[in-house]
Amino acid sequence: MYSFSDLQAIVEKSFGQLHLPNEPQNLYEPISYTISLGGKRVRPVLCLMSANLFSDIIDKAVKPALGLEIFHNFTLIHDDIMDKAEVRRGKPTVYRKWNPNVAILSxxxxxxxxxxCIAQADAAVLPEVLRVFSATALEVCDGQQLDMEYERLPFVTEEDYLRMIELKTSVLLAGAAKIGALIGGASMVEADRMYNFGRYLGLAFQLQDDLLDTYGDPKTFGKAIGGDILANKKTFLMINALKLVGKESLAKLHQLMKSADVAPEDKVDQVKQVFDEVGVRKIAEDKISHYFDLALAELGKVGVRDERKEVLQHFAQKLMGRNR
Structure with a gap:
């Protein structure tokens, strides 16, 4: 069995061997630039781990795994335009380094x-791999559209929010796990279990990201705390706070979300005070644990020896910053 670091190294080496055309330079250079920004390569590594769960030979999963990461980077290029984000992983976003038209086309x-890359899966599983990838790709677009629509709505339910993050974030992890399983020789039943493992893990991961944006340590979180609050995002925490607070605190939250006169650090502190008042941190932590446990339960149902599952169990714990 390969370790997480082994598979990260395989992914990086394979990207180094992925030679894109030199011309037109403004079409392909932004793609190379985005890939070079790095990251943990969670999606391709999960794909390879899932393949390795069912087979000791993972070579046939490498190119499809790269395809999943390239697709993820495509979504980032376009998302940054829509969000008007100027920096990603400490570097200028593609549309800022070049221009929006270059970013759209690249x-x-x-x-x-x-x-x-996805189409280089083995012919025996290619139709199903393409079906899963196409469905996943479309769902990611669904999720991004819902995210933009929710920004304009005065109220979003918890159920709506969970469905949105499932589509925008979770399904790509789910698709990566299922595609890897299919390439590794899993049955459809086992591949579906791996899909659910990735889906639940993705939900837990995104909810934890929401939580850390408000309560995390900037040194370990990698970015300033309170960005979601300053952007008035209807995260899981905000949705539950709006649902649970009393009239006075509800009015305070609405005022803080509307006001442009409050200093950023004061706004974050005051919103966190309301969050603490109604205990949304504990609510979020419980929901994260719920989805994390569901993910491990799905992995537990997979019909392979327990020792083969250990790498994926460690991967899930590492992704969530857990040590147990």
């Missing part, structure tokens, strides 16, 4: 390159 090309 993102389109990245999506097509992702499909070319």
């Amino acid at each position: 993102g389109d090309a990245a999506c097509i390159l992702a499909y070319k």
Whole structure:
């Protein structure tokens, strides 16, 4: 069995061998630039781990795994335009380094390159792999659209929010796990269990990201705390706070979300005080644990020896910052 670091190294080496065309430079250079920004490569590594769960030979899963990461980077290129984000992983975003038109077209090309990599799956499983990837890709777009629509709505339910993050974030992890399983020779039943493992893990991961944005340590979180609050995002924490607070605190929250006169650090502190008042941190932590436990339960149902599951169990715990 390969370790997480082994598979990260395989992914990085394979990206180094993925030679994109030199021309037109403004089409392909932004793709190379985005890939070079790095990251943990969670999606391709999960794909390879899932393949390795069912087979000791993972070579046939490498190119599809790269395709998943290229698709993820395509979504980042376009998301940054929509969000007007100027920095990603400490570097200028593609549309800021070049311009929006270059970012749109290079993102389109990245999506097509992702499909070319996915299409290199073994012929025996290719139809199902393409079906899973296409469905996943469309759901990610669904999630991004819902996210933009929710920004304009005065009220979003917890159920709506969970569905949105499932589509925007979770399904790509789920798809990566299922595609890897299919390439590794899993049955459809086992592949579906791996899909659910990735889906629940993705939900737990995104909810934890919401939590850390408000309560995390900037040194370990990697970015300033309170960004979601300053952007008036209807996160899991905010949705539950709006549902649980009394009239006075509810009015305070609405005023803070509307006001442009409050200093950023004061706004974050005051919103956190309301969060603490109604205990949304504990509510979020319980929901995260719920989805994390569901993910491990799905992995537990997979019909392979327990020792083969250990790498994926450690991966899930590492992704969530857990030591148990």
